[in-house]
Amino acid sequence: MSKQIHILLKSKDSKYPITPTNLSLSLSTSWTELNQTLLALLNELGAEIPSLTPEFDFLINEQLLTSSLQDFIATNTISTEQLIVIEYVDRRPPPSQPHILPHPDWVSSLTLVGNQVLTGSYDGSVRRWNMYSYSLVSEYKCHDEPITSVVTINDNLVVTGSSDESVCVWQGLLSDEPERCLFKGFHSQPITCLASNATQLCSGSWDRTVKVWSLTTLFDNSNLDTLQSQTLSPISTLEGHTDVVSDCICSRDTNKLISCSWDQNVLFWDITTKQNVRAMYSSKSLLSISENVHTGLIATGGSDNAxxxxxxxxxxxxxxxxxxxxxxxxVSSISWSHKSEHHLISGSYDGSTKHWDIRNNKSPLYTVGAHKKKLLCMDWRDGEVVISGGEDCQLIVSHF
Amino acid sequence: MGRIIKKGDRGIATQYITRNQAIKRLQVTLSDYRKICILKGIYPREPKKKRHLKKGTNKTYYHIKDVQYLSHEPIIDKFREFRVYLRRVKRAIGRKDYYTAHELKLRKPTYKLDLVIRERYPTLQDALRDLDDALSTIALFSTMAQIAGVQGSIIHACTRLLAEFQLYVIETKSLRKVFLSIKGIYYQCSIMGEIITWIAPQEFTTRRPADVDFRLMLTFVEFYINLIGFVNFHLFQKLNLTYPPKISGRLEAPPHLHIHKAHNYQFKFERYETLDMLTSLNHSIEGAGTNLEEGDDELDPDLMSDDDVTEEELAIRESQKREEKMILAQQELFKNYFFFLDREVSKSPLVFCIRSCGGSATWEGDTRHNVEVSDEGITHHITDRGSQLSHLYLLREYIQPQWVFDSLNCRRCLTMSEYRPGDTLPPHLSPFMQEKEGDYIPPERLAIIQYERGEGGEEMSDPDNLESESDKDESAVTQVESGTDGGVKKRKQKRKRPLGVGQVIRGQVENLQITDDSLEEDKLRAMLLTKKKRKLYEKLKGRDKRHSNRINKLRERRKQIERKKMLEAK
Incomplete structure (x- = not known):
């Protein structure tokens, strides 16, 4: 007979009824037993259970329960004398069987647009795929050199960054109209990353700078139809990194821009003053960065696999x-969930993607093996789809 | 025929300029020139042949390249701006235009030193290497009273920066040595492999000395405040802590209290960081101990498992391992100890040492531990007052402050019997002494050295020690000696004594003694030397002789003291 503990199960989700009574459980209860107990309890209370065999994750003090209760209590030094409140949440399902879409060359970047995905490849082409029917919708060769980055500005305009040192704004890549390059901007070295929000576009490059390009001129311009490869000049060139700018993002604070670099630093830029307002120093080169839209936490992936x-x-x-x-x-790419503040997903040169819940920093929720070679780009829409592309010339789509 | 070269056109004459020339060239005032030299780390140079310069031998010279380097410094422009500013304010006040004067004062030109610091110390290691003077100066100014010329804000900054640095040392447990002297308290710590030594004044009120140029000192202080600010920032960053560090204002339960009782102590204070809390050094830093980054300085396993290593390397490794072990022991020295500091002992050095060795301390009016004098968890009571204590608690040890410092230096907890309140204390030996062979080493120091060499394992079997048992008079003094006169005598004694059965004396290469013949020979050889070399030779000999005389005197003195003690004991 092992030691008994008193617990209270509760959920913040309104679809589950409130469980009023405290339970007395053995200390050695495992996750499966706890799950069964909860299911029985919910059945008793007559709750509507969405799927046939639902699974739950349990949180104690905002920490995810991964082992048995006993281990958790021992490692986190929780008093067993008091009532332990356990919150339960729906367990995240792992992604389903992946679907492979072959490319003629490395897939270096991708971006999700509605139910379509745009991929930039090392053969210089941008391809548009339907991620439900897994069919190639369109293909257009934008650059002679490899494309390193693709982003969308709105449902009409697409921006590509390439090793030929140019940033191009394209019309027609997302629709059936003829493709046309509207603007062109230049760095002095190959482009590594692009980011955009409603008002501006920024690009990082091997020339150690981040350039900010204004988009307002694009929208104000009424005669978009007549433009052809017009040269765009940056509204600001942000200098401060001492090595290749590996990734940049537009912050949720619209006036801010965050960039990370091989020089191991994360720099925050104020767009209006064009000044570096804050720096965070790492001890390893950084390759990817993402900002949590809910909490503002920043996640970076680096060259020490962490x-x-x-x-x-x-x-x-x-x-x-x-x-x-x-x-x-x-860790070549990283992305926070837009739905939940705790979840993120990371892709690495080891070819796998890992799903993380930051309430459990010991282990990932899932590891999904995807690519045979390096994974170069990855994006996801929480609860819908995970897409990754890599050096094995494949785009891998898996739905949840 | 080539061009005729005039004197002063080439060579050393063009390499150096006098200070006045430098000032003229840079178009600054003397005080500004001094200031910029201090900030940029430029010192006067001593030309090899001053008379070749034809500018006088009693002048200060600067290298021309140094002056050129100074001329590119943007801070010089700021100094000029400041001069203009002063002139404008003065004129405005003279015209009774107080509005303009006020407006000008709001736009007082300032300058930043960050680029200068980055230029002088490109890496953190460089800065740490050069931190000794900076810390000493900061420590001096932090105890200074606010006097004319030394603003309160400067003293405040010095106090804060020093406390922050000390907190870092406490957090990383990197304090290695401490020595109390009349001049002040010497501390030595090891940060990232760099040995940093500084001196902090004793806790007395300081008077302003008349012969110190405070304007000059303040320039140094200004630079050092910036330097230590940068260093502290980087050090805390390395610990994954924000800078300035957040001091946890929570009243903590003393370490011995049971966890349930501790709930009563968790009065959460308002989270503001007062200077008092910081300078008491007794508060921990919030988020400390959560350094997530792994250290890169792990030893390479390949290097360690290498088979073909020489014996020398093995010996070095052995001593390194021993040293590491000793340091670990030092870091955990006062673990589980809870000290109570009596009113009259100086707190800051004690708290610094105790907490750097893993202990905790409290005193009356402590803002961290809420305990009374009578608390049962207190294991040690530090007092200076001897037998005047009103009440003695049985569960704790009563000791004098010196025990803490001596134990830290010895890297083990010394026996407390010699440090009871009211007792005459054993000598407080400097841990900074680097004894050479032939130096006088007091027996107390010798014991420490032996302990550090590994419990004196080798030393005990040394023939010198065997001998010492027989004649006690000599024992204390003749342990570490070499080819001096005393050594000759000793060796003769040793030869006389027959070996006991089974007694082993390790074979040693004997130094060939200088016999009378060879001395004679030396004298003759010295006569053959040139005058210059002979003088040098005599100088060296004289120095050696003085040194050995001094040592003999010290030994004699010690002998007398021992004898006196023996008599008293009888």
């Missing part, structure tokens, strides 16, 4: 909130 979660709140006492380890290759 993911760092940074505190951006200056009131916090520590700089790095946590380090997620598990990948066996450099």
């Amino acid at each position: 993911i760092r979660i940074w505190n951006t709140d200056t009131d916090e006492a520590t700089v790095i909130k946590m380090i997620l380890k598990g990948h066996t290759g450099w």
Whole structure:
């Protein structure tokens, strides 16, 4: 007879009824037993259970339960004398069987647009795929050199960055209209990354700068139809990195831009003053960056195979909130969920993608093996789809 | 025929300029020139042949390249701006145009030193290497009273920066040595492999000395404040902490209290960081100990498992391992100890040392631990007052402050019997002494050295020690000696004594003693030397002789003291 503990199961989700009574459980209860107990309890209360065999994740003190209760209590030094409140949430399903879409060359970047996905490839072409019917919708050769980055501005305009040092704004890549390059901007070295929001576009490059291009001129311009490869000049060139700018993002604070670089730093830029307003120093080169739209936490993937979660709140006492380890290759892309503030997904040169819940920093939720070679780009829409492309010339689509 | 070369056109004459020339060239005032030299780290140079310069031998010279380097400094422009600003303010006040004067004061030109610091210290390691003077100066100014010329804000900044640095040392447990002297308290710590030594003044009120140029000192302080600010920032960043560090204002339960009782102590204070809390050094930093980054300085396993290593390397490795072990022991020295500091002992050095060795400390009016003097968890009571204590608690040790410092230096907890309140204390030995062979080493220091060499394993079997048992008078003094006169005598004694059965003396290569013949020979050889070399030779010999005389005197003195003690004991 092992030791008994008192627990209270509750959920923040309104679809589950409130469980009023405290339960007494054995300390050695495992996750499966806890799940069964909860299912029985919910059946008793007559709750509507969405699927046939639902699975739950359990949270104690905002920490995800991964092992048995006993281990959790031992590692987190929770008093067994008191009532333990356990919150349950729907367990995230793993992605389904992946679907492979072959390319003639490396897939270096991709972006999700509605139910379509745009991919930029090393053969210089941008391809549009339907991610439900897995069919190639259109293909257009935009550059002679490899494309390194593709983003969309709205449902009409697409921007490509290429190794030929140019940033091009395209019309017609997302529709059936004839493709046409409207604007062209130049760096002095190949482009590595692009990011855009409603008002501006920014690009990072091997020339160690981030350039910000204004989009307002594009929208104000009434005669878009007549433009042909007009040269665009940047509204600002942000200099501060001492090595290749590997990734940049437009912050949720619209006036801010965040970039990370091989020089191991994350820099925050104020767009209006064109100044570097804040810096965070890592000890390893950084390859990818993503900002949580809910909490503002920044996640970076680096060359030490680890993911760092940074505190951006200056009131916090520590700089790095946590380090997620598990990948066996450099973390080439990273992305927070837009739905939930706790989930992120990372893709690495080891070819796999990992799903993380930051309430459990010990292990990923899932590891999905995807590519035979390096994974170069990855994007996801939480609860819908995960797409990744890599050096094995494949685009892999898996739905949840 | 070539061009005739005039004197002063080439060579050393063109390499150096006097200070006045430099000032003229840079078009700054003397005080500004001094300031810029300090900030940029430019010192006067001593030309090899001053008389070739034809500008006088009693002048200060600067290298021409140094002056050229200074001329590119943007701060010089700022100095000029400041001069103009002063002139404008003065004129405005003279015209009784107070509005303009006020407006001008709001736009007082300032300058930043960050680029200068980055230029002088490109990496953190460079800065750490050069931190000794900076810390000493900051420590000096932090104890200074606010006097004319030394603003309160400067003293405040010095106090804060020093406390932050000390907190870093506490957090990383990198304090290695401490020595109390009349001049002040010497501390030595090891940060990222760099040894940093600084001196902090004793906790007395300081008077302003008349012969110190404070304007000059303040320039140094200004630079050092910036430097240590940068260093602290990087050090805390390395610990994954934000800078300035957040001091946890929570009243913590003393370490021995049971966890349930501790709930009563969790009065959460308002989270503001007062200077008092920082300078008490007794508060921990919020988020400390959560360094997620792994250290890169792990030893390479390939290197360690290498088979073909020489014996020398093995010995070095052995000593390194021993050293590492000792350091670990030092870091955990006062673990589980809870010290109570009596009112009259100086707190800051004690708290710094105790917490750097893993202990915790409290005193009356402490803002961290809410405990009374009578608390049962207190294991040590540090007092200076001897037998005047009103009440003695049985569960704790009563010791004098010196025990803490001596234990830290010895890297083990010394026996407390010699440090009881009211007792005459054993000598406080400097851990910074680097004894050479033939130096006088007091027996107390010798014991420490032996302990550090591995419990004195080798030393004990040394023939010198065997001998010492027989004649006690000599024991203390003749342990570490070499070819001096004393050594000759000792060797003769040793030869006389027959070996006991089974007694082993390790074979040693004996230094060939200088016999009278060879001394004679030396004298003759010295006569053959040139005058210059002979003088040098004599100088060296004289120095050696003085040194050995001094040592003999010290030994004699020690002998007398020992004898006196023996008599008293009888």
